[in-house]
Amino acid sequence: MLGLVLLNGFNVNLQNSSVIICKLYFYASFLFAALSPTVLILASIDRLLISSQNVDTRLYSSKRLAYFSISISTVFWIVFNSHALIKVNLQEFAPFYFVCYYDLSSTYLDFVSYFVAVNDVIFDVLMIVLCVFAFKNVRRIRSIPRETRNQIRSMTKKDFQLLRCLFVQDVIFIIFGTLTSIFYVFDAITKYQNGTIFEQAIRNFLYNFMSFIYSTSYSVNVFTFIIVSKAFRHELKRTIYKIIGKDLVPIREEENRQENHERDNVEMNVVSIIELPV
Incomplete structure (x- = not known):
C-alpha cells in the first residue's frame, strides 16, 4: 500500500532506483497480499469453531492451534512467494530506461496472472463459505432458549463482538475482493488481445481503480471496529x-x-x- 501511495500520490518510483528495493517491493506485495486474507480466514475458522454447539469442536479453538496455523501459513507464503526475488528485476524497456517488472518470459507472466486470479477467487469462495456457516451457528444459538443457552455453549459477550467484527470484515473483503477477482480473471484471459487506444485507456483506468479498491478493503478495518x-x-x-x-x-x-x-x-x-x- 505504501508503494501505491508513493507511486500514485507523489509519482515516486522507489522500486526503479535499486535492484534490491525492486525485488523486495514485489516480494512484499505478493507476501502481504496472500498473508492478510489468510490470517482473516484463519480467524474466521476459529470463530466458526468456537460458535459450534459441539463441545469437542469448540476445543479446537485454542491459542496453541492459532499460533501453529499462523506460523505454518506464514512460512508457506514466505517460501512460495520467493519466486519474486528471482524473477523480478529492473527491465530495460528503452535505452537507459529501466523499470522494475517481472521477467518478460511469457511463461512466468502467465503464471503470475493465473496465480493472482485463482488465488483471489479461492479466498473469496472460502470467505463466503465461512460467513454462511458462522451465520448459521449464530442463528442456532439465538434460537435456543436463554435458560439453556449457557449449558451448551461457551461463547462470551466478547466472543460475540469479535465474531460480529470478523463477519463484517469478511463481508467487506468479499465485496471488494470479488470486484478485483473479476478484473484479474478478465485481465488474465484478455492480456494478449490487442485493443484500441480507448480500450487500453479503459484497461489502465480499471487497473488503477481496482488497486484503489483493493487498498480500501484493508483501510476500513478500524472504522469497522469503531462502528460494530x-x-x-x-x-x-x-x-x-x-x-x-x-x-x-x-x-x-x-x-x-x-x-x-x-x-x-x-x-x-x-x-x-x-x-x-x-
Whole structure:
C-alpha cells in the first residue's frame, strides 16, 4: 500500500532506483497480499469453531492451534512467494530506461496472472463459505432458549463482538475482493488481445481503480471496529484519554450518573401517569 501511495500520490518510483528495493517491493506485495486474507480466514475458522454447539469442536479453538496455523501459513507464503526475488528485476524497456517488472518470459507472466486470479477467487469462495456457516451457528444459538443457552455453549459477550467484527470484515473483503477477482480473471484471459487506444485507456483506468479498491478493503478495518464493537470504542476512548492525560474513571462515573438520572426521570414520568384506583 505504501508503494501505491508513493507511486500514485507523489509519482515516486522507489522500486526503479535499486535492484534490491525492486525485488523486495514485489516480494512484499505478493507476501502481504496472500498473508492478510489468510490470517482473516484463519480467524474466521476459529470463530466458526468456537460458535459450534459441539463441545469437542469448540476445543479446537485454542491459542496453541492459532499460533501453529499462523506460523505454518506464514512460512508457506514466505517460501512460495520467493519466486519474486528471482524473477523480478529492473527491465530495460528503452535505452537507459529501466523499470522494475517481472521477467518478460511469457511463461512466468502467465503464471503470475493465473496465480493472482485463482488465488483471489479461492479466498473469496472460502470467505463466503465461512460467513454462511458462522451465520448459521449464530442463528442456532439465538434460537435456543436463554435458560439453556449457557449449558451448551461457551461463547462470551466478547466472543460475540469479535465474531460480529470478523463477519463484517469478511463481508467487506468479499465485496471488494470479488470486484478485483473479476478484473484479474478478465485481465488474465484478455492480456494478449490487442485493443484500441480507448480500450487500453479503459484497461489502465480499471487497473488503477481496482488497486484503489483493493487498498480500501484493508483501510476500513478500524472504522469497522469503531462502528460494530462497543468494547473497541471503549478501549479506544480509554487510550485517547490516557494519551492526553485524563482519567477515564471519573468520566465513566459521570456517564453512569447521567444514565441513572435519566432512568430516574423515566420512572418518575411513568409513576406520574399511573392512575390510582378509586
